[in-house]
Amino acid sequence: MTASTLDDFDDSVTIYKATGPPDHWVTTLNTGIWGFTPDNETGWDRLDEGDIVLFHSTGKDTEGGRWDSGIVGYGIAGEKRRKEEPLWRTEFEVSENQYPFVVDLEATYWRGDVDDVSSATVAEKSDGRLDADIEALLRNRLTLDRTKEATGDRFPVMGSFNEPSHGEQYLELLHEAPLTAVRYRQREATGEDTARGIVDETDFSHLFGGELELDTAGLFDGLYFGSDERKRIRSATVSAVQSGKHIVFTGPPGTGKTELAENLCRALEGNEQYTGYRLTTATADWSTFDTVGGYMPREEAGGSLEFKPGQVLKRLPTADAARNELLVVDEINRADIDKAFGQLFTVLSGQAVQLPFEKDGAEVEIIPGEDVDPAVGPAPHEYAVPGSWRLFATMNSYDKTSLYEMSYAFMRRFAFVRVGAPTLPDDDEALEELMVEYDRAWGADGADRPERLSVGRVWRAVNGATEERAIGPAIVKDMLEFVRTQPADAGDAAFDRALTEAVLSYVFPQLEGVPKRRRIVESVAEIDRIDDIRLIESAREMLQIELSTDG
Template identity: 25%
Template sequence: MEGIKTYWFLSAKFSGGLDQTERFIKDGIWENGYENKFLNVVRSIAVGEKVAIKSTYNLKNNLPFNNKGQPVSVMEIKAIGTVTKNHQDGKLLEIDWQKTNLNKKWYFYTNLSSIWSVKDDFPLSKQLIDFTFYDKPQDLDYFRNAPYWKSRYGDEDDYFQYDDNIDNDDVNQQLIAKQSYNLVDLIKEGCFVDEQLISKMISSLNRRKNIILQGPPGTGKTWLAKRLANIIVGYKNSNNIKSIQFHPGMSYEDFIRGYRPSSEGKLVLIDGPFLEMVNKARNDSQSNYVIVIEEINRGNPAQILGEMLTLLEADKRTPSEALELTYRREHENGIFIPNNLYVIGTMNLADRSLAMVDFALRRRFAFFNLSPNFDEGWLNYMIEKTKLSRQTLEKIKNALNDLNQYITDERMLGSAFTIGHSYLTHDNVIPDALSWYTDIIDSEIKPLLEEYWFDDKNKLETALNKLVLNDL
């Protein structure tokens, strides 16, 4: 992106060895201490770009703010300089070290990686760059009260205030930061899944990293998947979340990496959305990232995921388990999925055209079933939002429960084909209950039932009669 600058934060200590800061400064260099890692990244560092030697660790005592007894991630800035020559061997940079023995401490927004590229297009990054290279102080209150750290270090009151004089990008990022999101927010939004089950989903995500929500149509799988992603990330409307829908035409080349034509008419190797998220997560270890895969069984998951199917396992998410990809880049020494990237899939059990999910995929995901839920929670939500009477909503609830029991008892269908509560959930005032209800039945539910019983008009008529309500 034009105008965006890259700054580099580099370690001077590799694989438990000695700190090389003094040697680097004395010799006017920085050297990659690994034989087969980061070679391509080092080659990409341009002459004229600014670099800093950093050391990342945790501190618990003698901090310049109240850390409430919690350990805090610290990045100590030791020296800053400018690249004067890149030897293009993936190992050696010549550096004009301009300031040394700095020992400045930066808190919260840190990275353990030996090489961290930071762009000046994001408010948190801008503060880090200004602190490191331009001697501006860190706004510690801002970081303490940002969503990722607020629960551990933040104030009781809402910290973020908005300045009309800053540009729109900054305003948007602050708005994103303000909209923190947790389980309480999910319940308030109108989730009719048992809170205990949602807690299990979150726990499973934290432990296994990958889950699939499966159930009949209209049970809110996509809605819940995106809000679980919000919880994992910590806030809503986040660039840390990407949604993709699988389909029969999707391939490994679309999702992971493959060759595609460029504007010059040449074939170029392009990373797909999954590898883009892998790289984002690896370069931002302090944040969580989530990819939501809708209709995960509508394509061929094993073929689309390829090597990633193995790498998804929680105990394979380390550099030592890295695998070479089908389409390997020059100087690339394998790919692994970082621990801070989560995968949430959804699966519609009622679509007979979908491929069965193989056992390899099932071993790597935890599965959770969602069912139609016209319960007391649904009633109370609808009463509050739509202003319909309890009596009216009870009639609708009873009609749908009656229909769903009929579908469940049908030998050729079963519970996977029941009608979910999403069809009849609304969040605005409904002035005419009968018109609203009739429209949904005629335009959304009736066509579905006609597919179920396309060859049996008697059963279709019986099912439709269960939904007839003339006195709402």
């Protein structure tokens, strides 16, 4: 049985850690196998099917190259067997079966960018290609500093295989970030090693069909909205997901759009259809190469070209990867939508599309999940779009021209859910109560914190001066954290300077190009804890507006 969340593991499972050089973990990713030397046969003996193996990568590869150590992922132990042929880099170099005792992993889960790791065998890879694979696999690794911070103990780096005392905590720490699940083709009766791919038909069938359940309990984690706003956002989001729509969260900067999108992904990950989610940020340079894919040189084949999938296709099931990852595109209106999405307009409407590229001798196709036989899976040249797959995006509503530059063909494929800035009360007592609610949502306690009201007054002054450029709670959170870096006994003058600098650092950058920015600065300058002279002088330099410093 494979598992993708911590709740899937029962109490009988033992958590081990295996230590090895990073190039060995690249081989494990591609084969789903980990090996033991004859000296460590006892460790192999005590490993049971269903146990968890944490993947600890050392700071050196087998050629002496230096890398960042850390925990790169974990696997679920399957059958144990003996092998006869070389598999790892060192075995090929010395033509010796150094790790004869192996375990076939049912599935593996990785922190790194496994899509960027070549599926060729280690014997076929150049040193440059293998180095690039190691770099991709080590991205976003769980650092040993982080494990010590969380447990208070050093991670047990000594020994190639043992049972660490904080195994469950290490597993929980791995799950703090999105993991990519990889499953493997069924091994033949001969025990022949197989490539990265599919375990069996059930590993494909769970990606397609089935009802989606959406537990919204964590939808607003780390965020605060009034009860009516919570109901509106929850209702709009649930309706969009269950009706098959993709979603664009739109609103002013700092209102929690990205957090909502990621929380939504985490809520959906409880469904067996999904193998994780990815977050990427759009740029003005995006083209269909970034989203769909295109040809790239193949190092192992003398520079010949091969098709490499883009951000969207990397999330979809194909012949060598049973994946269905949700995708979050942050700031989607930074990209030229028509240029960047191209053929994806057709894909987002649930239709098949043929791409002008070849893979394994056939034209690349994107097909609806309903056209896939779950017992067989997609062909090598096909990328399937499960009915459950969703694209979520965020968009800054102040860039209104970008909204209208989107074609109606694109817009009608999405539900637009507005995430607005709150209406702030005129009364200071009510304002402070509201600030307490936000502060609690961000993890602070409910104790009296005098800086809350001062920061709240700045927020009210900015949003009340004009509706043209309201700011959201995330910017206010940044200001609070900035002000709180001051020692408690620093005095009133130090607090005033810190509050003013917080405005310059976090509010002023939002006012670039705003026609009524003068009015906003004047309103903030009237707050009694603001250093108005410093504010006005900075407004001249940063925002090109002249205000009098008299009085």
